[in-house]
Amino acid sequence: MVNSISLLGLQWGDEGKGKVVDLLSKDIHAAVRYQGGHNAGHTLIVGEKKVVFHLLPSSICHKHIKCYLGRGVVISLDALFSEIDDAFEFIGDIRERLVISYASCLIQPYHIKIDQLRERSRSGTKIGTTGRGIGPAYEDRVGRRSIRVADLYDPKVLKVKLEEALDIYNFLIKRHAEDQQEDLNELLDKNLEQAERLRPFVGNVISDIKQFQEDKKTVLFEGAQGVLLDYSLGTYPFVTSSNSSLGGIASGVGISPTQIDYSLGISKAYTTRVGEGPFPTELGHNSEIGHLIAKKGEEVGATTGRLRRCGWLDAVLLSHSVYLNGINGICLTKIDVLDGLETIKICVDYSSSLSNEEILESMALSDVQPIYIELEGWQEPTAGISRFEDLNDTAVFFIKKIEELCGAPVVMISTGPRREDTIIREYPLKK
Numbered sequence: 001m002v003n004s005i006s007l008l009g010l011q012w013g014d015e016g017k018g019k020v021v022d023l024l025s026k027d028i029h030a031a032v033r034y035q036g037g038h039n040a041g042h043t044l045i046v047g048e049k050k051v052v053f054h055l056l057p058s059s060i061c062h063k064h065i066k067c068y069l070g071r072g073v074v075i076s077l078d079a080l081f082s083e084i085d086d087a088f089e090f091i092g093d094i095r096e097r098l099v100i101s102y103a104s105c106l107i108q109p110y111h112i113k114i115d116q117l118r119e120r121s122r123s124g125t126k127i128g129t130t131g132r133g134i135g136p137a138y139e140d141r142v143g144r145r146s147i148r149v150a151d152l153y154d155p156k157v158l159k160v161k162l163e164e165a166l167d168i169y170n171f172l173i174k175r176h177a178e179d180q181q182e183d184l185n186e187l188l189d190k191n192l193e194q195a196e197r198l199r200p201f202v203g204n205v206i207s208d209i210k211q212f213q214e215d216k217k218t219v220l221f222e223g224a225q226g227v228l229l230d231y232s233l234g235t236y237p238f239v240t241s242s243n244s245s246l247g248g249i250a251s252g253v254g255i256s257p258t259q260i261d262y263s264l265g266i267s268k269a270y271t272t273r274v275g276e277g278p279f280p281t282e283l284g285h286n287s288e289i290g291h292l293i294a295k296k297g298e299e300v301g302a303t304t305g306r307l308r309r310c311g312w313l314d315a316v317l318l319s320h321s322v323y324l325n326g327i328n329g330i331c332l333t334k335i336d337v338l339d340g341l342e343t344i345k346i347c348v349d350y351s352s353s354l355s356n357e358e359i360l361e362s363m364a365l366s367d368v369q370p371i372y373i374e375l376e377g378w379q380e381p382t383a384g385i386s387r388f389e390d391l392n393d394t395a396v397f398f399i400k401k402i403e404e405l406c407g408a409p410v411v412m413i414s415t416g417p418r419r420e421d422t423i424i425r426e427y428p429l430k431k
């Protein structure tokens, strides 16, 4: 029986995790985010309305699921309260089912300022961050000077920590923008005010999750971003600042890594990326197919509104992600976007002065040339199909090729945006 399931994006994020959460939700009792912050973005359709959450787990719109933000998540209280307000409007009161760890680190306004100022002033190494203070907030976490949720309830400690932080940040901000320095008293008052609003949501994530596990309830660990954006395993330095891979769950929540029963990986049938960084199979928006995929796949970022870069599926990277995350099953999304193409390419190897082992160790992808296999496309649409038997043979061949190249079964296939547009070959949470 599966009591703990992880849901991870296997590429550079935006693989369609929200829909998969929705499909599994009826069998989930608790959902935990373990990394990232409001740099993520999932668009949820609630009734007729569209609402985008960045920080709250996708599971929040399912009223029977208790949601958690673990210690590995960096929290902007401004973003949190704005999403709690949105949730109140669209879903209802979530006070009884949202718990935030005492140990989570806060994103303060100076983190956001410095993230944006740095990106603006960078020349060669612009990362293309979301500008939401994620990187600087994690730097403080590792630097042992973060203001954690618990500090909000000890005004003396809070004041000393803010003073220490402003010592660093006002100095840095001054270099770029003299007039944007933070005022200690204003910031202290703001934090103390927000502390009161936050109080009903603060709790003990570790003991709650332990209880769910003892009661044999199912816990979902919701990854944000994607494995290739993990700062340790991804395309460094063009990554986010957290461990978005399976490894991040243990330290980002407070559970043993051996507790994950099933690791479900999500991959698009092609590849996208937002922000800067190498992307071997990129097609470019000027190429006919790149443009077509972007348009048909509606590849626009939910957080920043930026156009996503699009390219062919990269099976070298995908199989690496499968290995690194002990993937038990893949959910392949957006296969319908490839409907009608004459040929479809999959990258199966790289041409480079380095070996593939060296490339994957260093993730030095900027100078590699993709080597493709070219498969026949399909003209008979996959869009809206919900039974594997109804897929055309050419699409089935494509799916089986992915399984062969990546060494994991494709257990779910998304054939369109609606919940019904899904083929479930093997339900991960079967009893």
Ligand code: IMP
Binding pocket: 012, 013, 014, 039, 040, 041, 127, 128, 129, 130, 131, 132, 133, 134, 135, 224, 225, 229, 238, 239, 240, 241, 274, 275, 276
């Ligand atoms: P940061 O997380 O804002 O520091 O941005 C670092 C990199 O991660 C940038 O390339 C962002 O575009 C990317 N990134 C962050 N969050 C997401 C996401 O949810 N989806 C896709 N890319 C993301």
